[in-house]
Amino acid sequence: MNPQSPITEHLPPEVLSWLYAYQREHQLxxxxxxxxDIVCKFYTQANHLSEQVANLERRVHALSREVIYLRQQLSxxxxxxxxxxxAVRLSHSGILHNLRDRVEALESEVFSGHPSAADAEADS
Structure with a gap:
């Protein structure tokens, strides 16, 4: 193993072992x-992560506006x-009232003794 430098002398053995493996794997x-290399990749990912978070925030904002619009449309x-x-109920109410009046008129005609067409034929 390489001699420890001031940067690595305080690291636990597991971390040092992992760093050596990383160094070999990436041929550093x-x-x-x-x-x-690790720190640069971390900051690159962190910057990329902040871009992703910003994109997600924009999408959430757009979706929030759409939800508000849909609520207004629903209302x-x-x-x-x-x-x-x-209007339909009122119309049906008028039709029912008209039918009721006609039925009542027919009933009053039939039950009041007015001769119907069948009675007129029987008399002739």
């Missing part, structure tokens, strides 16, 4: 080069459908 000249559509349903 020294442990210091391995540490520099507007609900109100419009409620108005249409009220």
């Amino acid at each position: 000249a020294s442990l210091e080069a391995a540490i520099v 507007e559509n609900y109100d419009r459908l409620r108005e249409q349903l009220a």
